[in-house]
Amino acid sequence: xxxxxxxxxxxxxxxxxxxxxxxxxxxxxxxxxxxxxxxxxxxxxxxxxxxxxxxxxxxxxxxxxxxxxxxxxxxxxxxxxxxxxxxxxxxxxxxxxxxxxxxxxxxxxxxxxxxxxxxxxxxxxxxxxxxxxxxxxxxxxxxxxxxxxxxxxxxxxxxxxxxxxxxxxxxxxxxxxxxxxxxxxxxxxxxxxxxxxxxxxxxxxxxxxxxxxxxxxxxxxxxxxxxxxxxxxxxxxxxxxxxxxxxxxxxxxxxxxxxxxxxxxxxxxxxxxxxxxxxxxxxxxxxxxxxxxxxxxxxxxxxxxxxxxxxxxxxxxxxxxxxxxxxxxxxxxxxxxxxxxxxxxxxxxxxxxxxxxxxxxxxxxxxxxxxxxxxxxxxxxxxxxxxxxxxxxxxxxxxxxxxxxxxxxxxxxxxxxxxxxxxxxxxxxxxxxxxxxxxxxxxxxxxxxxxxxxxxxxxxxxxxxxxxxxxxxxxxxxxxxx
Numbered sequence: 001x002x003x004x005x006x007x008x009x010x011x012x013x014x015x016x017x018x019x020x021x022x023x024x025x026x027x028x029x030x031x032x033x034x035x036x037x038x039x040x041x042x043x044x045x046x047x048x049x050x051x052x053x054x055x056x057x058x059x060x061x062x063x064x065x066x067x068x069x070x071x072x073x074x075x076x077x078x079x080x081x082x083x084x085x086x087x088x089x090x091x092x093x094x095x096x097x098x099x100x101x102x103x104x105x106x107x108x109x110x111x112x113x114x115x116x117x118x119x120x121x122x123x124x125x126x127x128x129x130x131x132x133x134x135x136x137x138x139x140x141x142x143x144x145x146x147x148x149x150x151x152x153x154x155x156x157x158x159x160x161x162x163x164x165x166x167x168x169x170x171x172x173x174x175x176x177x178x179x180x181x182x183x184x185x186x187x188x189x190x191x192x193x194x195x196x197x198x199x200x201x202x203x204x205x206x207x208x209x210x211x212x213x214x215x216x217x218x219x220x221x222x223x224x225x226x227x228x229x230x231x232x233x234x235x236x237x238x239x240x241x242x243x244x245x246x247x248x249x250x251x252x253x254x255x256x257x258x259x260x261x262x263x264x265x266x267x268x269x270x271x272x273x274x275x276x277x278x279x280x281x282x283x284x285x286x287x288x289x290x291x292x293x294x295x296x297x298x299x300x301x302x303x304x305x306x307x308x309x310x311x312x313x314x315x316x317x318x319x320x321x322x323x324x325x326x327x328x329x330x331x332x333x334x335x336x337x338x339x340x341x342x343x344x345x346x347x348x349x350x351x352x353x354x355x356x357x358x359x360x361x362x363x364x365x366x367x368x369x370x371x372x373x374x375x376x377x378x379x380x381x382x383x384x385x386x387x388x389x390x391x392x393x394x395x396x397x398x399x400x401x402x403x404x405x406x407x408x409x410x411x412x413x414x415x416x417x418x419x420x421x422x423x424x425x426x427x428x429x430x431x432x433x434x435x436x437x438x439x440x441x442x443x444x445x446x447x448x449x450x451x452x453x454x455x456x457x458x459x460x461x462x463x464x465x466x467x468x469x470x471x472x473x474x475x476x477x478x479x480x481x482x
Contacts, residue, residue, distance in 0.1 A: 009228045012237045019055070019217065019241030021161045024248055025302065026169055026295070027106040028213050030270035032249075033256040036188050038196040040250045042210050047246045049418030051214040053411050054379065055238040056402055057386045058218035063230065063400040064393070068476045072218065072382060073317045078478055079385035079392065083460050086322050090456035091378040093314040096306045099371045100347045101135055105363070106271075107299035108134035113272040113292040116285065121276075125269050135351050142303045143344050147335050156301050164298015168275075168291060169248050175278040176255030184281060188257035208425040211418070212372045213249065218382065230400045271295070311339045320475035321468035323459065328469050366441060369426045370448050376423040377453065383416040393479060 010018075032039040061075040068074055070085070072092055077085025111134055112125035124130055145156070180186060227233045256265075256274045259281075266273070272292060279287045315336035318327050331337040353363055389396075390405050402408050427445050429438045 010226045010237075012227070012233050012240065015227060015234070015237035016241035016244065019238065020244050020248070021166065023051075023214060023216055023241075023245050024165055024169060025103075025213065026165060026172070026252060026271055027103060027299075028209060029249070029253045029256055030265055030274075031209055032253045033260065033270065034262045034265045035196065036257055036262060037190065037192045037194055039253045039257075041194055041196055043246050043249050043253075046210040046214060046418070046422075047242055049414050050211050050379075050422070051217060051242050051245070052238060053383070053415030053418070054214070055217040055242070056235065057383060057408075057412050057415060059224040059230075059234055059238070059400050060398060060402050060408075061382075061386060061389070063224045064389070064396055064398055066224075066399070069316060070475070071313050072378065073313070074478075075389075076381050076385045078480075079388040080381070081480075082322075082478065083457065084381060086317065086460050087453065087456045088378050088381050089314050089317050090459075091374050091452070093310040094452055095371050095374040095378070096310045097343050097346050098350060098367055098374065099306070100139055100303060101351045101353075101363075102367045102371065103299055103302060104135040104138050105131055107138050107296050107303075109269050109272055110292045110296040110299065113269075113276070114289045114296075116289065118273070118276050122269060122273070125272075132351055136348060138300060139303065139347050140344060142300060142307050143340050145304060146307045146340060147331055147337060148333060156304055160298050160301020160304070163294050164296070164301055168294055168298070169252055171291070172255045172271075172275065172278075173248070173251045175275075175282075176251070176258050179255075179258055179278060179281060184258070186258050187261040188254065208422040209368055209372055210249075211422040212368065212375060214245070215375050215379075218379075224400050234400060307340065307343070311336055311343055315339050318467075319469040321465070322463060324467055325469075366444060370445055373423055373426045373445060373449050374452055376419045376426070377449075379419045380416055380423070383412040383419065386412045396479075 032042060035042065065074050065078070070077070071089065073085040073089040075085075076088040108131040109125040112130065113121045115121045115124070224230050224234050227237065256270060259274050259277045260270055264270075272288075272295070275291045276285075276288045279285050279291075314323070315328070317323070318339075327336075327339050327342070329336075329338045350367065353367070387408055390408050402411055427442055429441045
């Protein structure tokens with residue numbers, strides 16, 4: 001992760017919109033719509049204790065090491081050593097690998113809803129074999145496109161974000177407003193409390209997935225030095241982008257709640273069903289397949305972005321001597337071929353969990369929760385590293401600084417505590433979704449997390465001097481190596 005000097009500077013508004021497009025995804029709105037009015041509490045709470053702290057802390061770390069590559073490997077490694085840094089970059093990569101089947105399940109549902117018969121579409125979307133085939137087809141298509149290089153990836157990602165996320169998000173909110181203004185029946189209980197029932201932990205599990213909605217903001221830290229007067233303008237852009245993001249999530253979730261009763265919510269289908277019902281209400285049913293195609297295009301774009309992103313990060317670190325030569329192989333386009341192929345095999349194996357899970361929804365939810373758990377471990381390490389580096393590297397220039405040490409303790413401490421709370425909650429089976437045996441649910445999550453965390457320690461212990469690539473640019477040493 002490297003920031004290059006440039007005469008071009010991003011405006012506050014431009015960076016705010018970049019933050020929005022990097023974070024906003026519509027696939028999770030259905031999961032939160034079951035909470036009705038209290039969903040707004042979860043969105044605001046997660047933004048306050050996670051979204052904003054992540055963006056601000058990552059900005060300081062990115063600015064500190066703007067001339068050194070490595071991203072979270074560099075940031076956490078400077079504080080806790082190379083072993084911890086390798087764990088962090090590994091988690092950033094592996095969580096995205098586990099995440100692919102969940103986002104692609106949403107893509108399969110979008111394809112199922114291209115038809116004009118909603119009942120048939122719903123049945124097809126619930127078919128495990130159909131979903132499995134579509135998930136693997138889209139993923140491997142994205143992988144082969146990525147192997148061709150970044151040209152097509154960039155083009156599809158840009159337009160996919162606009163067509164498949166931003167436009168549908170705005171449209172969903174507008175449809176909700178029109179529906180209520182024209183006398184449509186509001187299925188959301190407007191007399192319910194804004195504050196949720198915190199006495200039932202199992203009711204908080206789906207809400208904890210909101211933290212994953214906001215994940216990825218640390219990536220935006222690389223742009224901190226591309227803003228005029230970053231100390232003043234970067235926080236402005238973060239706050240503005242966060243407000244827009246939260247507004248889209250809250251209003252989009254409410255729009256689904258207006259048209260779909262909470263008891264009928266499906267995690268994988270409700271977004272498409274919501275659009276269908278709004279279009280039927282307005283007598284423009286012909287628009288339903290169009291929005292389904294747009295959402296599918298958005299899924300492909302998002303997967304392309306992530307297929308080419310985290311895998312490139314761990315590839316760069318691997319060439320510095322942290323992965324065997326097999327994982328450092330590239331194709332003629334310079335793309336990390338073997339890592340992408342191994343990643344594809346993992347996605348394929350995870351997708352086969354359809355065979356043992358009781359429903360598409362339960363498969364979707366357990367992989368979502370495992371992704372949340374693994375990513376939150378990395379975030380807790382990130383927040384702790386930011387505090388430690390205030391003392392270990394207090395003399396290092398910080399072009400962007402979050403005030404004094406007490407300010408860092410407050411902001412990073414808030415982020416750490418919020419991440420820890422969501423991490424604990426992610427292991428509790430959700431009350432709203434049929435997941436089979438609670439013991440099976442908890443066992444899969446715990447064993448999965450332990451295995452994923454142990455693997456990088458084994459790889460690190462086995463590393464050899466010969467693993468360091470000869471064509472690797474000099475990887476700047478950590479401060480404690482000098």
